[in-house]
Amino acid sequence: MKEILLAGYKWLLLGLLLMGGFPGLAQIDSAWSRIATDTSQNKVVQDAIYNRPFIQLGKTTTAVGGYLEGNTNYFVTDGISEGYSMELRRFNIFLYSTIARRIKFLSELEFEHGTKEIGLETAQLDFEINPAFNLRMGILVVPIGAFNQNHDSPKWEFIERPLVTTNLIPSTLSEVGFGIHGKVYAPQKVFTYDVYLVNGLQDGLILNAEGRTSLPAGKDPSMFGQDNNGRPMLSAKLAFRHRKLGEVGISYYGGAYNAYKIDGMPVTSKKNLALYALDFNTTLGRAVVNGEFAHARLQLPPALGPAFGNRQTGGYLEVVYTVLQKTLLDYPKTALNANLRIEMVDYNVGRLSETGTRRHDDIRAIVPGLSIRPSANTVIRANYRYHWTRDLLGNPPARTGGFQVGFASYF
Amino acid sequence: MDKTRLLAMALSLGLFLAVVACESLFPDNIEPEKLLGEPILELTPEQQQSHAKGDTEFGRVFGVVDGLGPIFVSTSCESCHIGDGKGHPSTSLTRFNRQDGLDFDPMISVGASQLQHRAITGYTPETLPTDIKGSTRLTPPAVGGLGYLAAVSDADILAMADPHDLNGDGISGVPNYFPAPDFFEPEKFHLPDAAGRYIGRFGKKAGAIDLLQQVANAYLLDMGITSEFLRTDLYNEQLGNHTGDNIPDPEVPGSVVRNVVLYMRTLKVPPRRNARQPEVLAGEQLFIQLGCAKCHVPTLKTGLSDIAALSIQTFHPYTDLLLHDMGPALDDNYTEGSARTSEWRTAPLWGLGLAAEAQGRQVFYLHDGRARTLPEAIQYHGGEAANSRIKFTALPTPNQKELLSFLQSL
Numbered sequence: 101m102k103e104i105l106l107a108g109y110k111w112l113l114l115g116l117l118l119m120g121g122f123p124g125l126a127q128i129d130s131a132w133s134r135i136a137t138d139t140s141q142n143k144v145v146q147d148a149i150y151n152r153p154f155i156q157l158g159k160t161t162t163a164v165g166g167y168l169e170g171n172t173n174y175f176v177t178d179g180i181s182e183g184y185s186m187e188l189r190r191f192n193i194f195l196y197s198t199i200a201r202r203i204k205f206l207s208e209l210e211f212e213h214g215t216k217e218i219g220l221e222t223a224q225l226d227f228e229i230n231p232a233f234n235l236r237m238g239i240l241v242v243p244i245g246a247f248n249q250n251h252d253s254p255k256w257e258f259i260e261r262p263l264v265t266t267n268l269i270p271s272t273l274s275e276v277g278f279g280i281h282g283k284v285y286a287p288q289k290v291f292t293y294d295v296y297l298v299n300g301l302q303d304g305l306i307l308n309a310e311g312r313t314s315l316p317a318g319k320d321p322s323m324f325g326q327d328n329n330g331r332p333m334l335s336a337k338l339a340f341r342h343r344k345l346g347e348v349g350i351s352y353y354g355g356a357y358n359a360y361k362i363d364g365m366p367v368t369s370k371k372n373l374a375l376y377a378l379d380f381n382t383t384l385g386r387a388v389v390n391g392e393f394a395h396a397r398l399q400l401p402p403a404l405g406p407a408f409g410n411r412q413t414g415g416y417l418e419v420v421y422t423v424l425q426k427t428l429l430d431y432p433k434t435a436l437n438a439n440l441r442i443e444m445v446d447y448n449v450g451r452l453s454e455t456g457t458r459r460h461d462d463i464r465a466i467v468p469g470l471s472i473r474p475s476a477n478t479v480i481r482a483n484y485r486y487h488w489t490r491d492l493l494g495n496p497p498a499r500t501g502g503f504q505v506g507f508a509s510y511f
Numbered sequence: 512m513d514k515t516r517l518l519a520m521a522l523s524l525g526l527f528l529a530v531v532a533c534e535s536l537f538p539d540n541i542e543p544e545k546l547l548g549e550p551i552l553e554l555t556p557e558q559q560q561s562h563a564k565g566d567t568e569f570g571r572v573f574g575v576v577d578g579l580g581p582i583f584v585s586t587s588c589e590s591c592h593i594g595d596g597k598g599h600p601s602t603s604l605t606r607f608n609r610q611d612g613l614d615f616d617p618m619i620s621v622g623a624s625q626l627q628h629r630a631i632t633g634y635t636p637e638t639l640p641t642d643i644k645g646s647t648r649l650t651p652p653a654v655g656g657l658g659y660l661a662a663v664s665d666a667d668i669l670a671m672a673d674p675h676d677l678n679g680d681g682i683s684g685v686p687n688y689f690p691a692p693d694f695f696e697p698e699k700f701h702l703p704d705a706a707g708r709y710i711g712r713f714g715k716k717a718g719a720i721d722l723l724q725q726v727a728n729a730y731l732l733d734m735g736i737t738s739e740f741l742r743t744d745l746y747n748e749q750l751g752n753h754t755g756d757n758i759p760d761p762e763v764p765g766s767v768v769r770n771v772v773l774y775m776r777t778l779k780v781p782p783r784r785n786a787r788q789p790e791v792l793a794g795e796q797l798f799i800q801l802g803c804a805k806c807h808v809p810t811l812k813t814g815l816s817d818i819a820a821l822s823i824q825t826f827h828p829y830t831d832l833l834l835h836d837m838g839p840a841l842d843d844n845y846t847e848g849s850a851r852t853s854e855w856r857t858a859p860l861w862g863l864g865l866a867a868e869a870q871g872r873q874v875f876y877l878h879d880g881r882a883r884t885l886p887e888a889i890q891y892h893g894g895e896a897a898n899s900r901i902k903f904t905a906l907p908t909p910n911q912k913e914l915l916s917f918l919q920s921l
Contacts, residue, residue: 179540307579307631311572311586358632367633403628403636406601407590454600457871484536493599493871499538 144341145349145379146281146292148250149206149222149241153477153510154196166193169253171506175485177498188214190253192221202228207239210272220324221274230282236296237278239324243294243337244353245269245392246379253508257420257439257471258483260504263463264414267445268394269377270316273353275299276324277332292339292349299323300333301373303358306400306408312447312461313398313408315375318357328359329370346382346389353377357398371399391417407492409448409459416443420471431474439483441467448492460494463487478509544784545868547655548595551779553820558777565774568767573734578762581634581755582627582745583735588771591651591733595778596869597862598651600880604733607639607646608845618643621749624847625732630747631756637747645844645852648879649715653862653869657713658776659826660859661722662813664700665710671808671831682805682895684833686710687717687848687856692724694740700814712832715878716847717856722772730768739765776818780826781862785920794917797910801902806835806857806895829860829921838893841877853894864919885915 143151154163170188175181190212197205208222224238241249247265251272265271279296301318308317322328333355341347354374360366379392393415400410418441428434448461469483482505488497550562572587573579584604585591591602605626609616618624621640630636639646668686676683688708691697695709701720703709711717719725727740735745737760744755785791798804807829816822834854842853855878863885866874874883882888892900903911 176537178538181537303575303632307586308574309572309577311590317574360632362633401630401632405585405629407586452599452601454603455873455875457873460871486536486538491593493593493601493869495594495869495871496541501537 144283144290144292145246145250145339145347145381146243146283146294146337148252148255150196150204152194152252154194161199162195162197164193164195165510166191167252167254167508167510168192169506169508171259171504173502173504175500175502177500181502192252199225204228219274221272232282232284234281235278236281239274239276240279240296240298242273242275242277242296242298242335242353243281244273244335244351244375245271245377245394246347246349246381246390247271247392248273252510254477254479254510256508257437257479257481258418258441258467258469259481259506260467260483260485262392262416262418262441263443263445263465264392264394264416266316267447267463268315268396268412268414269375269392270301270319273319275333275335277335279335288344289340289342292337292341294335294337294351296335297332298335299327300331300355301357302328305357305373305398306404311407313396313400313410313412314447315373315396315412318373329356329361331356331370333357333373346380348380349378351377351379368401371401373398386422388420389418390420391415406452406454406459407448407461409450409461411449412445412447413449414443414445416441418442418467428472428474433476435473437471437473439467439469439471439481441465441469443467452493458494459492460490461492463489478507480507481505544782545865547653547778547781547862547865547869549779550777551658551820554777554818558773558818558820561770561773562777565770565772565777568771569774573736575631575756576758578736578756578758578760580629580631580735580745582630582636582747584625584627584629584733586734588729592654594869595654597653597866597875598880599870600648600650600875603648603650603879605639605646605648606845606847607643609642609644619748627732627735627745627747634756635747635750637749640749645846647843647845650875650878650880652715652858653781653865654775655778655862656780656826656828656859657722658778658818658821659780659811659813659824660712660828660830660832661776662700662816662821662824663712663811663832664814665702666700667811667814668710668712668832669702672833680802680805681898682802682835684806684831684835684857685850685854686832687834687850689718689720689848691720692727692740694727695720695724698814710832711848712856714847715855715858716850717832717834718847722775723768726772726775727768730763736763737761738763738768740768776821780828781865781921783827783920784864785916788916788920790913790916791920792917793910794913794915794920797906797914798917801906801914802899803896804829806831806833807860808857827861830857833857835896836894837891837896840891840893843879860918860921863921885918886911 152165154165156163169190172186174184192208192210195207199205204226206222206224210219210221222239222241224236224240227235243249248271275298277296277298281294284291302320305318306313308314310317335353337349337351339349356370357373358371360368360370375396377394381390396412398410400408421438423436423438425435444464446462448459450459452459465487467483467485471479471481473479484503486501488499490497569588591598606624608624609618626639627637672684672686674683674685688704689711691709701709709720711720713719713725727738730736730738731741737744739761742760808831809827809829813821813824834850834856836853837855844852846852876882876888882891889900889903
């Protein structure tokens with residue numbers, strides 16, 4: 101079924117592109133019209149999925165958009181390097197449609213590493229009853245932290261996504277579900293909320309190929325078709341934004357993750373996951389500060405072994421400082437940014453029962469970089485990255501350092 | 512050219528120079544004398560390739576979808592043999608049996624003899640039976656240099672044996688003979704006894720004859736992964752749950768097991784450090800004078816091997832691969848094969864000083880990690896090793912330090 105949907109989606113996009121490419125054949129307005137938006141500006145995180153540039157086809161209600169992201173890598177780990185490599189990380193295509201005045205459809209098809217992974221990341225319908233009360237259903241981006249909802253590469257100044265948003269919060273976490281969201285405005289400020297029920301992550305959280313508790317490994321293609329235990333997970337977020345101070349959000353995602361019944365018969369006890377996140381962003385003069393912290397707690401089967409932690413924590417803090425913004429190489433309002441990110445994830449918080457010593461299994465990184473934005477929707481970026489990876493026992497860390505140069509752009 | 516363009520060009524140039532010229536920003540190699548897990552230098556390109564494949568498999572983590580379990584101890588080779596170094600108590604395994612005098616009961620009806628204390632969803636892990644007579648916890652050994660030990664001839668091992676202590680030195684090394692598994696491929700240097708059994712040389716009770724047996728056993732008994740060599744999944748005998756997991760057997764092909772065997776055969780020996788320092792050299796002399804070297808034999812040699820780099824090589828593992836009575840303090844009332852419960856295979860001492868590099872900057876010595884310092888480990892030595900222990904204790908402190916410096920240099 102998924103393949104049929106994907107195939108249909110691709111043909112629809114192809115048709116739209118052909119109509120735009122051959123206006124004479126289309127027999128309608130001869131030009132696409134761009135719905136411009138400055139994606140480099142901070143707006144409410146909840147609106148991030150709509151805060152994208154789209155190209156509208158004539159007077160139709162449908163618009164398309166997307167982005168492309170690629171980079172080069174050169175890393176050395178403890179004196180050993182695999183050499184240079186290049187990768188086309190993502191090619192994503194959006195399709196947006198205003199079905200009726202207050203009914204919106206948005207979808208996103210993602211090609212990762214060429215065609216190695218193809219996935220339907222979003223396919224959702226929004227029914228607005230009131231700005232403070234909207235219904236949403238379909239394949240939706242779960243509101244856990246800020247990055248998961250606001251993950252488009254051209255919006256970010258670093259090549260790698262923050263570790264906490266990939267290795268702890270499994271961004272991009274899309275789920276089948278439904279729920280409500282809304283905004284409440286006040287002078288200078290806005291409150292947002294989201295509450296959804298989704299199928300949820302599955303048994304792969306443990307006893308996976310990662311050899312540790314891993315929320316990303318809990319994703320499974322079957323999540324889009326059926327819940328593994330008949331008990332949906334809850335995802336909820338509250339956020340507050342002040343026009344001058346910035347935005348802060350707290351979010352939760354959790355519920356039973358294991359298939360504890362087979363054919364209605366209990367085969368094991370129910371195991372729960374609870375993931376909490378705190379995110380914020382603010383602007384201090386010419387600097388934009390982003391941060392996100394997450395903490396996960398899991399119930400695990402007894403005697404699963406010390407490699408599988410029941411607590412994980414992590415976070416990142418980054419500063420993007422605009423060194424100058426002026427016409428550069430005939431590109432007006434080009435911004436040159438100096439950037440710094442520090443981050444860590446501890447995959448296994450706690451102590452070893454056998455020895456009472458601390459469990460490690462963690463990673464820490466520091467990432468300085470530069471980025472140039474010749475337009476608000478395009479970024480050329482370079483960063484140096486150094487990270488320390490420690491094993492469960494806290495042996496001397498593996499040290500990795502290297503450079504990355506890349507680009508990302510909406511189209 | 513305006514200032515802006517100049518600035519942009521300068522930044523671009525600076526970035527380019529940073530990319531191509533900042534070698535110091537890349538982490539250096541680990542000091543060679545601390546490196547475990549490196550291949551023998553003299554391997555052929557084909558052997559290096561197989562070593563690399565085996566290395567990958569050694570690090571492969573098995574999940575439920577790969578056939579892990581249904582009952583198991585660990586999820587990968589490397590999760591126990593971290594960094595190919597000496598293991599940690601948190602990754603130890605438990606073995607049990609019932610031994611009444613000479614009557615040995617491996618307790619097959621309750622899942623002997625290795626406790627599978629973990630299970631995938633829907634299965635129940637084993638628990639330690641209540642009517643056992645003995646059990647032991649075994650920390651994983653370091654795996655460097657095992658190819659050299661595998662290539663020692665049985666004749667050389669037997670030459671070191673003195674089961675009846677005919678030379679009257681109080682040391683009586685005994686080989687541990689085992690029936691070979693069906694898939695055992697004897698080398699010319701393997702010598703069966705009259706009953707067709709072969710000498711075990713791997714494992715803390717010398718329970719495995721060669722590395723193929725050791726690795727195939729580890730896949731099945733440690734991870735619940737069936738292979739071409741051992742095709743039947745484990746199940747919890749204690750519950751009578753006679754079903755394996757839902758992954759077709761064998762869960763890994765024989766080539767995977769053989770690559771891991773080759774990986775282990777071709778790991779270099781643990782490197783020495785400070786071997787020429789006067790204190791270390793003095794400690795080495797004391798090691799011999801105290802009689803430690805009678806069991807921890809410093810030098811062995813390999814026979815002919817299909818891997819040229821392992822053929823006719825002299826190396827220094829500090830073991831005789833024989834069983835010795837270690838006295839009551841180390842008697843867990845657990846045994847394997849013909850070993851008595853107080854008998855253990857002489858632990859190779861190479862890599863002793865690198866233990867902390869793999870055990871989380873701490874040390875856990877002896878078969879179960881009970882000793883937290885070298886002097887403590889020595890104090891546990893009894894039985895045939897009691898005389899050496901007494902002599903060590905009687906040494907003046909500076910001499911004790913010399914001996915410990917020597918051990919740390921291994």
